[in-house]
Amino acid sequence: MKKAATKKYNRRLRIICCDYINPQKDNKSSLQRNGAIVLTPVGKSQFKILDLGPVEKMFKKHGQKEVEVMDFSTQLVIPTFFDMHFHWVQDAVRLMPKDSLLEWLSKYTWPYEAKFKDKKYASDKAKLFARELVRVGTLGGACYSSLHAHSTDLAMKEFVGDFIVGNVLMDMNSPDYLTHSTKEGLKSVETLAKKYKERYALTPRFAPTTSPELMKAGASVARKNKSFIQTHLSETKNEIDYVLSIYKKLKGFEKVKSYTEIYEKTDILSSKTIMGHGIYLSDSELKTLAKTKTAIAHCPTSNAPVKELGLGSGLFDFNKTEKFKIRWALGSDIGGGPFLSMFDVMKSFVQQNKKKKNGATYEKALYRATLAGAEILNLDKEAGNLNVGKWANFLVLPAPKIKKDETTESVLKLLLEDKKQQRTDLDFLVEHTFYKGELFYSKV
Ligand code: GUN
Numbered sequence: 400m401k402k403a404a405t406k407k408y409n410r411r412l413r414i415i416c417c418d419y420i421n422p423q424k425d426n427k428s429s430l431q432r433n434g435a436i437v438l439t440p441v442g443k444s445q446f447k448i449l450d451l452g453p454v455e456k457m458f459k460k461h462g463q464k465e466v467e468v469m470d471f472s473t474q475l476v477i478p479t480f481f482d483m484h485f486h487w488v489q490d491a492v493r494l495m496p497k498d499s500l501l502e503w504l505s506k507y508t509w510p511y512e513a514k515f516k517d518k519k520y521a522s523d524k525a526k527l528f529a530r531e532l533v534r535v536g537t538l539g540g541a542c543y544s545s546l547h548a549h550s551t552d553l554a555m556k557e558f559v560g561d562f563i564v565g566n567v568l569m570d571m572n573s574p575d576y577l578t579h580s581t582k583e584g585l586k587s588v589e590t591l592a593k594k595y596k597e598r599y600a601l602t603p604r605f606a607p608t609t610s611p612e613l614m615k616a617g618a619s620v621a622r623k624n625k626s627f628i629q630t631h632l633s634e635t636k637n638e639i640d641y642v643l644s645i646y647k648k649l650k651g652f653e654k655v656k657s658y659t660e661i662y663e664k665t666d667i668l669s670s671k672t673i674m675g676h677g678i679y680l681s682d683s684e685l686k687t688l689a690k691t692k693t694a695i696a697h698c699p700t701s702n703a704p705v706k707e708l709g710l711g712s713g714l715f716d717f718n719k720t721e722k723f724k725i726r727w728a729l730g731s732d733i734g735g736g737p738f739l740s741m742f743d744v745m746k747s748f749v750q751q752n753k754k755k756k757n758g759a760t761y762e763k764a765l766y767r768a769t770l771a772g773a774e775i776l777n778l779d780k781e782a783g784n785l786n787v788g789k790w791a792n793f794l795v796l797p798a799p800k801i802k803k804d805e806t807t808e809s810v811l812k813l814l815l816e817d818k819k820q821q822r823t824d825l826d827f828l829v830e831h832t833f834y835k836g837e838l839f840y841s842k843v
């Protein structure tokens with residue numbers, strides 16, 4: 400991981416004066432106007448959260464000691480984001496024609512991912528992508544690299560934060576220029592899982608391109624190394640038809656009735672598994688996901704209509720998912736989704752559900768873009784929000800004019816629904832990004 404590009408701070412308590420929002424649940428968060436977050440030093444250069452509350456109270460409690468004050472009192476602080484599904488190797492295909500998922504993959508995405516075979520190209524791109532991540536405030540999540548093992552190594556090396564990363568496995572129905580044998584695929588999993596343990600994610604690209612043998616053997620390696628597992632599930636109807644048509648011809652799968660059943664039979668469903676999308680799932684599939692404690696990454700900007708720069712996959716039913724007690728969190732799905740900022744993802748989530756009046760609030764979106772992701776990655780004791788005892792991972796934003804009777808919902812709405820704002824502006828909303836109390840990005 401990269402070192403912070405910051406000057407050395409001394410090791411005093413640090414009091415950050417700011418307004419802040421601290422998400423806790425779908426409909427619970429604290430909004431503190433004129434607040435302060437008190438940080439305590441840990442080790443050489445990092446900080447954890449010691450206390451937070453109204454500014455006068457914090458100074459009364461902690462101000463007698465020698466403290467360093469950081470004045471963000473005209474700004475808004477929120478926790479850093481977790482993006483629970485993105486492809487770091489799809490930067491250049493975000494805005495390619497997206498009339499159909501399978502066509503977008505074979506025409507644009509796979510040829511582009513093949514470029515990452517070149518280590519120098521991949522290394523330059525990883526550095527750039529790492530910079531983008533801190534700029535948009537994403538310091539954790541679940542990431543897909545290309546099938547080349549070094550593209551996982553590079554993401555692990557360059558990205559700042561708490562990411563799980565995996566190389567996509569493609570040993571069938573894949574183009575000649577982007578495929579490996581089952582044996583080669585498994586070898587890469589063994590090497591990388593052993594090296595990165597719980598930071599590695601076994602990543603079958605999706606059922607059509609990854610043989611059941613590779614999924615099964617990979618799952619066993621993942622379990623042995625406490626690694627995660629991630630793949631795509633039921634993103635579009637055409638994809639489901641395609642998957643079933645392939646698997647009906649495979650030995651042992653002749654009778655499978657659903658996409659989820661394929662993954663169940665290949666042993667990849669577990670409490671450490673994250674399924675991308677899951678839009679078209681029957682009750683019995685949802686039951687299977689719940690039973691196996693599998694989580695879902697919902698990617699609203701990727702699923703959005705083509706005119707909104709998505710793949711037009713459909714609307715995810717988060718209420719139903721919650722009814723089945725399935726954990727879920729938000730993801731950008733770059734390049735299925737067009738923009739990296741989780742603000743854009745949150746806004747799309749709220750706006751696509753607006754007419755339904757189904758509880759898709761900004762407050763919920765913030766929880767699902769932060770703590771919910773940390774919970775899925777088992778990192779919620781140390782990250783995901785601003786609770787006492789966690790690492791000081793936070794973003795400084797311009798504060799909209801916060802009045803007395805403002806709520807989390809109205810503040811986020813003011814922030815994200817500014818009429819003058821373009822979609823791309825959301826990628827540049829963050830003014831400062833702090834990870835473990837260290838400054839990694841400043842806008843100016
Ligand atoms: N299904 C299989 N591969 C992909 C991918 O790269 N992006 C999306 N959105 N869906 C997929």
Ligand code: FE
Nearest residue numbers: 484675732735
């Ligand atoms: Fe994806």
